[in-house]
Amino acid sequence: MEKMLARGSGSSAARPRPRAVLMSVVAGVAVVAATVAVASRASAGTTLGSAATEKGRYFGAAVAANKLSDGTYVGILNREFNMVTPENEMKWDATEPSQNQFNYTNADRIVTHAQTNGMRVRGHALAWHSQQPGWAQNLSGTALRSAMVNHVTQVATHYKGKIYAWDVVNEAFADGGTGARRDSNLQRTGNDWIEVAFRTARAADPGAKLCYNDYNTDGQNAKSNAVYAMVQDFKARGVPIDCVGFQSHFNSASPVPSDYQANLQRFANLGVDVQITELDIEGSGSAQADNYGRVVRACLAVSRCTGITVWGIRDSDSWRASGTPLLFDGSGNKKPAYTAALDALNAGGGTPPPTTTPPTTTPPTTTPPTTTPPTTPPPGGGCTASLTLNQWQGGFTTNVRVTVGANPVNGWAVTLTLPGGATITNTWSAQPSGTAGTVTFRNVSYNGQLSAGATAEFGFQGVGTGPSGTATCSAS
Numbered sequence: 001m002e003k004m005l006a007r008g009s010g011s012s013a014a015r016p017r018p019r020a021v022l023m024s025v026v027a028g029v030a031v032v033a034a035t036v037a038v039a040s041r042a043s044a045g046t047t048l049g050s051a052a053t054e055k056g057r058y059f060g061a062a063v064a065a066n067k068l069s070d071g072t073y074v075g076i077l078n079r080e081f082n083m084v085t086p087e088n089e090m091k092w093d094a095t096e097p098s099q100n101q102f103n104y105t106n107a108d109r110i111v112t113h114a115q116t117n118g119m120r121v122r123g124h125a126l127a128w129h130s131q132q133p134g135w136a137q138n139l140s141g142t143a144l145r146s147a148m149v150n151h152v153t154q155v156a157t158h159y160k161g162k163i164y165a166w167d168v169v170n171e172a173f174a175d176g177g178t179g180a181r182r183d184s185n186l187q188r189t190g191n192d193w194i195e196v197a198f199r200t201a202r203a204a205d206p207g208a209k210l211c212y213n214d215y216n217t218d219g220q221n222a223k224s225n226a227v228y229a230m231v232q233d234f235k236a237r238g239v240p241i242d243c244v245g246f247q248s249h250f251n252s253a254s255p256v257p258s259d260y261q262a263n264l265q266r267f268a269n270l271g272v273d274v275q276i277t278e279l280d281i282e283g284s285g286s287a288q289a290d291n292y293g294r295v296v297r298a299c300l301a302v303s304r305c306t307g308i309t310v311w312g313i314r315d316s317d318s319w320r321a322s323g324t325p326l327l328f329d330g331s332g333n334k335k336p337a338y339t340a341a342l343d344a345l346n347a348g349g350g351t352p353p354p355t356t357t358p359p360t361t362t363p364p365t366t367t368p369p370t371t372t373p374p375t376t377p378p379p380g381g382g383c384t385a386s387l388t389l390n391q392w393q394g395g396f397t398t399n400v401r402v403t404v405g406a407n408p409v410n411g412w413a414v415t416l417t418l419p420g421g422a423t424i425t426n427t428w429s430a431q432p433s434g435t436a437g438t439v440t441f442r443n444v445s446y447n448g449q450l451s452a453g454a455t456a457e458f459g460f461q462g463v464g465t466g467p468s469g470t471a472t473c474s475a476s
Contacts, residue, residue, distance in 0.1 A: 048327075048338075049082035051345035055300055058083040058307035059345070060122065062278065065089050065106035067317065068113055072332040076313050077117075083164065084114045085122040085277070085309050092126075093133040095155050097447075099147065102154055111162055122277070122309065123163040125170035125213065126152045127197045129184035130397060134447050134456035137185065137401070145189040149200050156204035165209035165243055165275070168201045169194050175216055179226035194230070195239050202240040213245035213277055219257025220266075231270050243306070245277035248295065251323060252282065256291050261298035268304035278311040281337070282323030289340035292327070296344035319425045322463050382407075385414045385473040389466045396422075396466030399459040400430075400441070402473055404450045409475035411448040412456070415440045416471035422464035430458035 045051040052059035060083025067073045077084070088094055089107040096102050114121050127148055139147055156166065172194055174182040186193050194212070201210050212231065217224035227244065234241045244267050250256050257263065264274045276299055281291045299305035312318040316330035327338040388399040402412050417438045418424070424432060430441040447456040 045342075045346045048080045048342060048345065051342055052307065053082065055345060057299065057305070058120065059341075060084055060119075060307060060309035061313050062087045062124075062309065062311045063110055063113075063313075064317070065109045068109060073313055073317070076328060076332055081119065081313075083120050083122060083307060083309060084110060085124050086110045087124075087312075088131070090123055090125070090155065091128065091131045092136060092151060093131045096136075096151055097133050099133075099135050100150065100154075102158070104158055107159075111159065115162070120164040121159075121162060122275075123156075123159060123166040123208070124277075125167040126155060126201060127168060127186060127193075128170040129182060129186055130171070130399065131459060132185075132457070134402075134458075137457045138455050140185060141189060144185055145193065145196070148186065148189075148193070149196065152197055152200045153204045156201050156208070160205045161207060163205060163208045165211050166201055166205065167213040167245060167277070168210045169197050170213045171215065172212075173214060173217075173223050173226050175223060177222045179222040179229075181226075195234070198234070198240050209242040209273065210240055211243040211245045211273075211275065211277075212241060213247065215247040215249055215278070216254075218246050218248050218250075218263065219259045220263050224263060228267060228270070231267065231272060235270055235272070241272060243273040243275055245275045247278035247311075248276050248280075249278060249311070249320075250281045250291060251320075251325075256281075256294055260295070261301055264298060264302045264305055268302050273304045273306045274302060275306055276308040279308055280311045280318060280320060280323075280325035282320060282325045284324055285336060288324075289336040292337040293340040293344040296341050300344070319461055320463055321425065322423070383409060383412050383473040383475045385416075385471040387416070387467060387469075387471055389468055396464070397459060397461045398466050399457060400471065402450075402456045402458075404452060404454050404475065406452050408451045408454075409449070411443050411476040412450070412473060413440050413442045413476075414458075414471050414473050416467050417469065418462070418467050419465045422462055422466065424460050424462045427458070427460040430460075432460065435462075 045054060048059040059081060061077060061081045063077065063084045064087045086107055089110055095104060095107060111121055113119075136144065136147055136151075152168070156163075172182055172184075172187070174180050181187050181191070198210055201208075212227065214223070214227060217227055231241060231244060233239075246264065248256075267274050276295065279295060281288055281295070283291070296308065299308055310326055312326050314328045314330055314332055315321055315324040315326050318324075318326050327335055327341060329335055382405045384403050384405075386401050386403070388401075389396060400414055400416075402414060404412075414430075415438065418436055422436065424435040424439065427441070430447075431444060433440040433442075441458060441460070443456065443458075447458070450456055
């Protein structure tokens with residue numbers, strides 16, 4: 001630009017006539033404008049978020065509220081991403097720790113950060129069999145159904161107009177080859193519970209997109225076929241569903257399926273958006289980079305694939321940290337996988353997804369059958385603990401139920417031993433003494449005081465093999 005301006009200055013001996021001067025100035029302005037426009041287009045593709053925006057999509061990350069004070073973490077978040085998903089802060093146990101008493105402090109912090117920095121928010125998740133507060137785990141039948149409807153209504157209403165898309169229901173289908181629904185307390189309230197959750201969410205936040213979200217559905221298999229059939233049925237009957245989320249947790253034992261793009265496309269053909277919601281790919285170097293590039297290209301090739309969210313920012317922030325599955329290393333440096341994802345975004349020729357306004361519908365009023373869970377408190381005082389393990393290749397979640405004996409307690413502690421090599425990466429509704437070996441979990445403020453025969457639940461997530469033995473419980 002400096003050279004262009006120097007040419008326009010000239011010398012007095014060679015100064016052109018006034019008309020020529022005018023034309024030269026006009027031409028110079030045009031060149032400057034063109035240069036600025038080219039520079040703007042070039043800079044737009046230098047981050048994941050800006051490159052995705054050029055293709056009519058977003059590129060987001062899962063965010064933890066307690067890491068918003070980490071300068072490196074926030075620096076990457078603000079520079080690279082234009083969509084955020086709260087990791088745990090909008091889940092049932094976090095937002096409604098006691099029945100009808102809501103706590104939005106940490107979730108609000110994430111939403112405020114997003115709004116301040118021009119990012120949108122994916123809400124995660126309104127209804128899920130896991131990470132329920134203890135009081136909800138103790139309900140069943142009509143009481144649980146009513147509690148779920150109230151929870152969805154209250155949380156979605158609180159964030160009305162601030163959420164781009166809600167994961168209304170998360171992981172409602174079982175693994176394996178049957179294509180069956182997952183057996184859970186929510187499923188046992190009646191097979192229509194997913195539909196009721198979606199209709200309730202639409203009534204509470206009619207401007208948000210409503211998504212179903214699951215894992216191990218990335219290729220065509222019995223589980224994804226069952227989800228497909230549900231979405232097809234919902235669309236046919238006018239149940240409000242706008243999008244399907246594919247978590248896309250990949251590693252060497254569960255690689256990117258060969259029909260990944262085709263599977264995204266068949267769901268899109270039903271008239272819903274598809275979103276890659278929890279992407280992480282274990283590995284390193286060129287192999288990991290190739291897989292990230294492949295996932296990005298698949299999304300760009302499907303016009304209704306509206307965006308990609310990676311589940312964390314740095315490898316050290318990941319729930320699968322030992323597998324180094326993200327785009328930035330623990331120090332915040334860009335990895336080859338980052339370059340591959342950005343290059344794929346900039347090279348892709350995807351078309352902008354269509355924009356649709358979801359219709360407004362009213363939640364149905366259905367009364368599910370009432371069932372009463374068995375009550376078997378331990379004899380005498382004290383407490384007992386039982387484990388429920390959900391294991392997959394390389395990781396696990398464990399739910400623990402604490403049952404009080406004949407006398408009330410003011411606090412409890414559960415001790416168990418993790419198998420060798422297992423490490424806890426996340427805990428909810430309890431405070432752990434460590435992350436490996438023999439770990440003691442103690443109650444938090446809202447679930448320590450329990451009456452005789454009452455129960456409380458907590459859970460934790462980890463890498464490696466989860467515990468399958470017994471746990472000891474002591475009360476105070």
